[in-house]
Amino acid sequence: MTIRVLRPGLLMTVQDLGRHGHQHVGLCPGGAMDPISLTLANALVGNEPGAAALEITVLGPDLEFTRDTLIALVGAEFESDIPLNRPVLVAAGSHVSISRAARGARGYLACAGGIAVPEVLGSRSTYIPGAFGGLEGRVLKRADVLPLAENAEQLSRERYEQLKNKRATSVRWSVPPFTVPDREPIVLHAIDGEHFADFDANMQRVFYDTVWRVTPDSNRMGYRLGGPALARAKTDEILSGPTALGSVQVPANGVPIALMADHQTTGGYPRIAEIASADVPRLAQIAPGGTVHFARCGLDMAAELRNDMRNRLQTVLRGIAWEYGK
Amino acid sequence: MAKLAPHGAVPLGDCAVNVEFSKTLDLEVNYAVQRLAAMVHGRALPWVRDVVPALGGLAIHFDPDHADVHGDAMSAALNAVSECLKQGLPKIDQVARTVEVPVCYEAEFAPDLTEVAATAKVTPDEAVALHAGSEFRVLMIGFAPGHAYMGGLSPKLAVPRRAAPRPIVPAGSVAIANDQTVVYPYAISGGWNIIGRTPLAVFDAEREEPSLFAAGDRVRFKPISRAEFLKQSK
Numbered sequence: 345m346t347i348r349v350l351r352p353g354l355l356m357t358v359q360d361l362g363r364h365g366h367q368h369v370g371l372c373p374g375g376a377m378d379p380i381s382l383t384l385a386n387a388l389v390g391n392e393p394g395a396a397a398l399e400i401t402v403l404g405p406d407l408e409f410t411r412d413t414l415i416a417l418v419g420a421e422f423e424s425d426i427p428l429n430r431p432v433l434v435a436a437g438s439h440v441s442i443s444r445a446a447r448g449a450r451g452y453l454a455c456a457g458g459i460a461v462p463e464v465l466g467s468r469s470t471y472i473p474g475a476f477g478g479l480e481g482r483v484l485k486r487a488d489v490l491p492l493a494e495n496a497e498q499l500s501r502e503r504y505e506q507l508k509n510k511r512a513t514s515v516r517w518s519v520p521p522f523t524v525p526d527r528e529p530i531v532l533h534a535i536d537g538e539h540f541a542d543f544d545a546n547m548q549r550v551f552y553d554t555v556w557r558v559t560p561d562s563n564r565m566g567y568r569l570g571g572p573a574l575a576r577a578k579t580d581e582i583l584s585g586p587t588a589l590g591s592v593q594v595p596a597n598g599v600p601i602a603l604m605a606d607h608q609t610t611g612g613y614p615r616i617a618e619i620a621s622a623d624v625p626r627l628a629q630i631a632p633g634g635t636v637h638f639a640r641c642g643l644d645m646a647a648e649l650r651n652d653m654r655n656r657l658q659t660v661l662r663g664i665a666w667e668y669g670k
Numbered sequence: 671m672a673k674l675a676p677h678g679a680v681p682l683g684d685c686a687v688n689v690e691f692s693k694t695l696d697l698e699v700n701y702a703v704q705r706l707a708a709m710v711h712g713r714a715l716p717w718v719r720d721v722v723p724a725l726g727g728l729a730i731h732f733d734p735d736h737a738d739v740h741g742d743a744m745s746a747a748l749n750a751v752s753e754c755l756k757q758g759l760p761k762i763d764q765v766a767r768t769v770e771v772p773v774c775y776e777a778e779f780a781p782d783l784t785e786v787a788a789t790a791k792v793t794p795d796e797a798v799a800l801h802a803g804s805e806f807r808v809l810m811i812g813f814a815p816g817h818a819y820m821g822g823l824s825p826k827l828a829v830p831r832r833a834a835p836r837p838i839v840p841a842g843s844v845a846i847a848n849d850q851t852v853v854y855p856y857a858i859s860g861g862w863n864i865i866g867r868t869p870l871a872v873f874d875a876e877r878e879e880p881s882l883f884a885a886g887d888r889v890r891f892k893p894i895s896r897a898e899f900l901k902q903s904k
Contacts, residue, residue: 364719364720364731365719365720366720366815366880367719367720367722367729367731368707368711368720368721368722368723368811368884368885369811369815369816369873369880369881369883369884370811370812370813370815370816370817370873370881371815371816371873371880371881373719373720464875464876465875465880471875473814473856473858474814474815474856474873474875475856476875476876477875535681535683535684538680538682538688583692583693583694583695583724583725583726584724584725584819585688585690585724585725585726585727585729586682586686586688586722586724586727586728586729587682588682588685588686588729588731589683589685590683591682591683608812608813609722609811609812610722610724610810610811610812610813611812618681618682618683618684619683620683620684621683621685643681643684643742643744646683646684647734647742650684650734650735651735654735
């Protein structure tokens with residue numbers, strides 16, 4: 345059983361929840377830029393949260409499904425001929441066309457049983473810089489054939505059968521894609537970075553007052569933020585130190601970079617801020633040209649945001665389980 | 671060395687903490703940090719995702735909401751560090767490996783060797799002998815998977831980085847700048863002076879140990895001929 349890529353869209357890769365435990369040899373965890381949407385997409389087709397799915401960016405693909413397949417597309421509001429944010433049973437031989445994202449930047453297309461590419465270092469995620477994981481370690485292109493689980497057709501039918509409130513090929517309900525912005529700029533909560541005090545009071549104010557624009561050269565490694573150049577008061581060299589998902593670095597040119605899923609594990613640029621982990625998937629839903637601003641917060645607030653996100657996710661996951669009669 | 675004591679613990683967001691021991695490169699501190707990282711890693715705490723030694727400190731990445739974390743994860747991470755320090759770090763020889771890296775220093779693979787030799791006022795052969803005759807130590811892995819920053823370069827070969835970085839440096843290129851040497855794991859852009867190339871894969875995700883180097887490793891470079899290089903590149 346397979347999915348055939350008829351048109352690849354802008355940037356489509358296979359992603360799961362990433363590979364932890366290798367940062368000491370310079371390999372970041374990677375995985376879905378928006379793991380919340382991936383988790384929802386997987387739940388909608390009855391998968392575990394970490395099953396591999398297609399990460400679709402800004403402009404979606406045309407896909408052909410060789411057999412009956414239960415799928416769900418969650419995340420950005422793509423124009424598509426399938427309904428979003430719900431389980432959909434696509435018939436053997438049918439084509440699914442996903443075009444522009446009207447809102448948000450990334451969608452996750454999950455299939456019952458997951459995308460069956462081999463695991464590399466414990467994950468099926470595509471790591472583009474290292475050319476491994478996913479399908480041949482690369483961005484998907486036209487005529488690619490993605491393997492699905494051997495029993496995917498059976499799983500698809502069985503699971504669709506279990507759903508309570510359904511119509512011919514889908515259901516009447518949908519899940520809220522709560523990482524996708526209603527309006528911009530979005531607020532990103534940020535903790536002071538290690539080098540925050542190296543910036544003078546005026547620069548600190550500029551950082552928190554500016555509406556930053558995500559530049560076109562942003563990618564899975566980092567989001568560059570266009571706005572006023574940030575100058576650090578101190579000029580001494582910084583010893584290369586560890587970085588994390590959501591670290592905001594300021595290189596010499598003054599253009600801040602927010603580190604995303606495929607980030608470097610260490611870096612020698614000053615870190616002005618660290619984005620609260622609950623807000624990173626929301627940043628991943630901002631397309632180039634989109635806007636963000638920062639709100640200063642502490643660790644307590646970051647924990648509260650995390651708990652809030654987790655509670656909302658659990659509530660939705662319980663709702664999905666109920667629809668499956670569990 | 672005076673007793674190793676952290677002078678700061680800085681949150682790296684809400685899922686990691688950076689425990690700092692020195693803000694400047696101190697080789698003794700660096701080595702201690704690597705042994706400490708190995709020790710913290712060895713505790714295999716279920717809520718710890720990664721322990722990353724850097725030049726002057728180490729990061730502990732964790733799942734703050736893991737069921738096994740009692741109280742707050744950042745304090746728990748710092749406790750783990752102080753417990754390891756109290757217990758005492760392992761001896762250097764118990765953790766350090768020696769990695770031998772075959773390198774072909776012939777002109778085809780060493781576009782900057784002549785210039786480096788001229789700057790250092792030695793012959794290219796002498797430059798090779800200086801590089802291959804030194805023992806290096808991996809100070810940190812970063813920038814890309816398996817990309818090791820190694821200290822121990824002869825001061826005679828201390829040349830600055832190139833003014834204009836090359837857009838693509840071939841994978842396996844062995845390069846020097848200032849007091850360090852690196853081996854490029856992938857074909858990526860880089861500004862270091864290329865003096866040779868190894869046929870070994872620096873990072874291979876399919877290998878049992880994907881990274882050729884780990885922080886703290888001792889490294890020696892062994893000159894090989896072009897023929898040997900081609901044979902080993904398979």
